[in-house]
Amino acid sequence: xxxxxxxxxxxxxxxxxxxxxxxxxxxxxxxxxxxxxxxxxxxxxxxxxxxxxxxxxxxxxxxxxxxxxxxxxxxxxxxxxxxxxxxxxxxxxxxxxxxxxxxxxxxxxxxxxxxxxxxxxxxxxxxxxxxxxxxxxxxxxxxxxxxxxxxxxxxxxxxxxxxxxxxxxxxxxxxxxxxxxxxxxxxxxxxxxxxxxxxxxxxxxxxxxxxxxxxxxxxxxxxxxxxxxxxxxxxxxxxxxxxxxxxxxxxxxxxxxxxxxxxxxxxxxxxxxxxxxxxxxxxxxxxxxxxxxxxxxxxxxxxxxxxxxxxxxxxxxxxxxxxxxxxxxxxxxxxxxxxxxxxxxxxxxxxxxxxxxxxxxxxxxxxxxxxxxxxxxxxxxxxxxxxxxxxxxxxxxxxxxxxxxxxxxxxxxxxxxxxxxxxxxxxxxxxxxxxxxxxxxxxxxxxxxxxxxxxxxxxxxxxxxxxxxxx
Ligand code: NAP
Numbered sequence: 332x333x334x335x336x337x338x339x340x341x342x343x344x345x346x347x348x349x350x351x352x353x354x355x356x357x358x359x360x361x362x363x364x365x366x367x368x369x370x371x372x373x374x375x376x377x378x379x380x381x382x383x384x385x386x387x388x389x390x391x392x393x394x395x396x397x398x399x400x401x402x403x404x405x406x407x408x409x410x411x412x413x414x415x416x417x418x419x420x421x422x423x424x425x426x427x428x429x430x431x432x433x434x435x436x437x438x439x440x441x442x443x444x445x446x447x448x449x450x451x452x453x454x455x456x457x458x459x460x461x462x463x464x465x466x467x468x469x470x471x472x473x474x475x476x477x478x479x480x481x482x483x484x485x486x487x488x489x490x491x492x493x494x495x496x497x498x499x500x501x502x503x504x505x506x507x508x509x510x511x512x513x514x515x516x517x518x519x520x521x522x523x524x525x526x527x528x529x530x531x532x533x534x535x536x537x538x539x540x541x542x543x544x545x546x547x548x549x550x551x552x553x554x555x556x557x558x559x560x561x562x563x564x565x566x567x568x569x570x571x572x573x574x575x576x577x578x579x580x581x582x583x584x585x586x587x588x589x590x591x592x593x594x595x596x597x598x599x600x601x602x603x604x605x606x607x608x609x610x611x612x613x614x615x616x617x618x619x620x621x622x623x624x625x626x627x628x629x630x631x632x633x634x635x636x637x638x639x640x641x642x643x644x645x646x647x648x649x650x651x652x653x654x655x656x657x658x659x660x661x662x663x664x665x666x667x668x669x670x671x672x673x674x675x676x677x678x679x680x681x682x683x684x685x686x687x688x689x690x691x692x693x694x695x696x697x698x699x700x701x702x703x704x705x706x707x708x709x710x711x712x713x714x715x716x717x718x719x720x721x722x723x724x725x726x727x728x729x730x731x732x733x734x735x736x737x738x739x740x741x742x743x744x745x746x747x748x749x750x751x752x753x754x755x756x757x758x759x760x761x762x763x764x765x766x767x768x769x770x771x772x773x774x775x776x777x778x779x780x781x782x783x784x785x786x787x788x789x790x791x792x793x794x795x796x797x798x799x800x801x802x
Contacts, residue, residue, distance in 0.1 A: 339513035341381035342523025348373035358689035370529040378527040379545040382496040385524025390466035390494035398445035407515035418507035424649040440770035444488035466494030468547025476502035485785040493794040574781035578737030581730035582612035587744030606713035610738035650689035657689040660712030667705040672696040736777030
């Protein structure tokens with residue numbers, strides 16, 4: 332078993348002050364394959380002290396200098412893409428071949444932040460004022476396990492571009508890609524203290540990170556419950572808090588949509604990464620007149636997806652990220668049954684031929700009422716709720732009847748018709764007629780799905796202050 336016994340603080344691999352290790356478990360086999368050191372509060376303090384000390388010089392670098400560092404770091408990461416995909420696949424179960432795309436393609440998008448560094452040099456004259464941008468300061472980053480590299484880069488890239496310094500704590504389920512990232516940081520010799528990595532449990536380190544006096548910006552991706560707690564804790568010192576939280580995204584299929592294509596897209600969208608995608612379109616809204624047909628298509632598509640070993644090239648769906656997440660998903664499937672929803676496919680048993688590991692069958696519920704818990708709460712698993720509607724206004728009302736507002740989808744007869752519906756959805760994103768994910772577009776939520784935006788040109792906005800000088 333590989334042991335990672337160091338933290339990356341102030342440009343050095345250091346022995347933690349904290350004690351013990353967290354085991355990293357392969358959810359396909361339930362076996363531990365690595366262990367990672369637990370930081371403690373002294374390590375938190377050392378990491379933020381380093382980030383604070385590095386801030387004055389780093390924030391005064393030119394955009395061209397920071398762009399050069401981003402390009403160097405991109406090149407160092409690019410060499411290690413296969414290693415990154417393997418580390419992610421082994422620790423959270425995403426099939427390796429799929430991980431190379433959906434988990435690791437974000438490395439390519441990292442480089443674009445080199446150009447975005449120059450946004451910081453934009454100055455505006457407003458009458459007698461000179462308005463300039465300045466780095467927001469020291470950042471605390473806390474990330475989850477479902478797309479761990481994507482979530483890391485979505486925060487680190489804009490922070491580097493704008494001149495912020497940072498301390499990162501990855502999920503204790505999936506810290507390995509962050510450790511590889513830190514190795515790349517060390518390899519290129521990024522100035523000490525700009526990037527610091529601590530590992531350990533959120534429940535132990537989280538409060539200290541989000542209340543730390545040296546922190547100016549907290550950026551958190553994870554559950555809405557933890558996000559609420561963080562926002563409250565950080566309020567005492569008025570830190571800027573950026574939250575990327577949960578979702579329960581609706582997918583409206585209209586009467587004149589190509590049903591086979593639309594339902595197939597919707598099922599595969601949810602089942603990829605075993606349903607552990609914050610923007611997964613987990614509520615499928617179908618016109619009552621086409622409901623039976625849609626249910627049959629969904630059943631056929633779900634049952635045709637290969638579930639199994641993440642190392643097998645043909646696998647579409649691996650296990651859940653952990654046995655704990657499997658328990659959560661199964662408890663929601665039971666809750667759906669108790670609430671009166673009907674199983675179209677899937678359910679509580681292991682998939683055929685599997686008897687261990689964190690596997691769950693691709694599951695589709697029909698006869699779901701939007702008021703049911705399975706339609707309101709984020710399950711974060713391979714579970715789709717199929718909800719019938721009578722007219723498009725009702726569909727839009729159902730879609731918006733959620734505490735969440737992260738993403739949505741619409742598939743209509745024409746792109747124009749779909750966009751007209753998309754404009755009425757209270758969500759930060761919308762997938763129109765099967766549109767592709769775009770790393771250059773901003774991602775973030777309305778309502779309890781969070782605030783702020785990551786990625787694209789908007790992704791740097793959280794990381795700078797605006798100063799006006801009256802001349
Ligand atoms: P989580 O339980 O909230 O954990 C997320 C991170 O917070 C982990 O690093 C965790 O550390 C840490 N943490 C736990 N307790 C904490 C505390 N008291 N204070 C500070 N940090 C704490 O969420 P998750 O289950 O890992 O992630 C899944 C959730 O993330 C889903 O709700 C999903 O929708 C959401 N998500 C949102 C987006 C988006 O862009 N909106 C993207 C991806 C995921 P440990 O792992 O060590 O406990």
